[in-house]
Amino acid sequence: MHASLINIAVTGYVLATGLALAYLVQRQDLVHRLAVLATLAGWAVHSVAIIARALELGAPPLGNLPDAISVTVWVIVLVEVLIERRTGVRVLGAFVLPIVVVLSLKATTPRAVTLAPALASAWIWIHIALALIGFAAFVFNFAGALMYVLQERQLKAKRPGTFYYRLPALDTLDRLTFRTLALGFPFLTTGLILGALWARTAWGSVLTFDPLASLSFIAWAIYAATLAGRAVAGLHGRRAAYFAVFGFSVLVLTLGAGFFLPGRHGS
């Protein structure tokens, strides 16, 4: 039941991605409307799937990586639609939805239904939830940065192309990148601190080696440096965008490590 619902939702997201990319190339209202429709349809089915999963587990569906990713994707899609609505940046879907699709492929992998025994404390749920909200914010941080780099390149090259016509203004994109960083960072920070504290109670040490945990500290350091640079050193624009892309690459590696390397986060 849950698996087939997830598959339907992912189909909706794949369709929405195709339409959003088509809209980027060929600005047509109808295509955009269909993309939003497919996104919302996928999201609605996804909501039901998550509820079904929670009922099946008798706990929040965050206890293992695929479930947690699934919830993150759900949050990202919701926020994507809301931002598009509020800011009128209608090409956002073309940059965020492909990431959604890649992530949700991981959300459909079969998984153990039993909970890991370590997941006993309420703190662990908060740790997971905060880290995932942070991650969702950084998806938008990355999308904003990517759009900034593309638009800036066109403006510098003085040859207007698809991106020049479709992407919003540089300062809009820089603001989007900054705000998502400012939003995501506290969540990531608190999530990591809770994780470390919890690791000490559960395993007796903050520094137990876990690939996901180690990489996420590197990502955190990159984002911390970017935020500090923005606040005091006038870091902005293209360089800040490069930092955002770098940070996100490490975050993706972090998730990859969680899936493919043996460690305590497990898959």
Added chain:
Amino acid sequence: MGLFVAGLNHRTAPVAVREQLAVEEDKLRELIRDVHATGAAREAVLISTCNRVEVYAVADAPGEARAAVFRRLCQHRGLDHGLVESHVYTHVDEEAVRHAFRVASSLDSMMVGEPQILGQVKDAFALAQACETVGPTLHTLFSQAFAVAKKVRTETDIARHAVSVSFAAVELAKKIFSGLTGRAVLLVGAGKMSELAAKHLVDQGAFPVYVVNRTWARAQELARALSGTAVPFAELDVALGSVDIVVTSTGAPEPVIRRELVQRVMHGRRGRPLFFIDIAVPRDVDEAVGTLNDVYCYDIDDLKQVVDANLRERAREAQRAELLVEREVAKFSERLRDVEVIPTIVSLRERLESIRAAELRRALARVPDAPAEIREAMEALSSGIVNKIMHAPITKLRESGRAGMGRSWTTLVQELFGLGRTP
């Protein structure tokens, strides 16, 4: 259906002919009334702009009506009819609908997507309405043409991107700064072109405006014209530090704004972007300035390149607009054929209904004591008979309309049932 359009435009006729034929408004009224009064055309709308003179009309004999209109037009200016005739195109029925839609949507304009033509067509239509030469066919046609034009404008980007250098500069500025409200502008040099660009920027909300010029008096003059402030030439670097957009157009033989200067200025700006619009030839801004971070520098050729790209974008959008128009033409042709037969269908219904009502009243008067069931049965019986009789002719009328044979069938039905005459 007898609908046709005949006329000449910038493609078929040289300006020497167009200017001769163009009609001013007063004369237009007179002409359109004349044409209508002769009975050659049942309906007529005349459009006259500097790029086109066209008549849209509905006539039983389109060929004669067309000749009458152009004879009258030439006569008015004392032109040789034969000379004009070689420039005139004629479209009938569906072709005429397509032409009307394309003209109103600015697809037939010299500059595709230009906004004036729709207003001109609307004016011409209003004038014809005032002269009472518009009937149901042209009314439907033009209302739909306006709707299609609106659709083209909103659903395609045909009129979206700038096709002049100064507007292209404004558009670029909007891709760097999301809005221009409150963005400060600096004019270096006081050329006509830079004044125009500055005006466009101010229209979009840019404020305040500073003017730097070697000649102090000219700087003050231009500053007054733009409600800005004149700044001494020596304070150029200070001004550069505080503005967002710089428009340069001095007559200086060497660049006025060098890389070192801008580099120094950028240090104090803390990452705020600076946009140079260099309209001067020879250029005022050193080419190397554009390599600095957060500095965007467009010279006159770059701007022309943007305009060219915009024109290509317009051409692409025009293709999409043509498809949209094509769909609308197909939809509309069907409707127009219905328009032709609908008045006859309506009067047929009214005629039969009035007969039924009169006969029923008379029958009921003869049996004043009849119970309610009987009355209802009589009512139902009469309606049933009338509806059954009406069904076949109405279906036939609709079919004939769709097949483009509406006129002969409506005449036939009108004759058979004595419609159009007061009973």
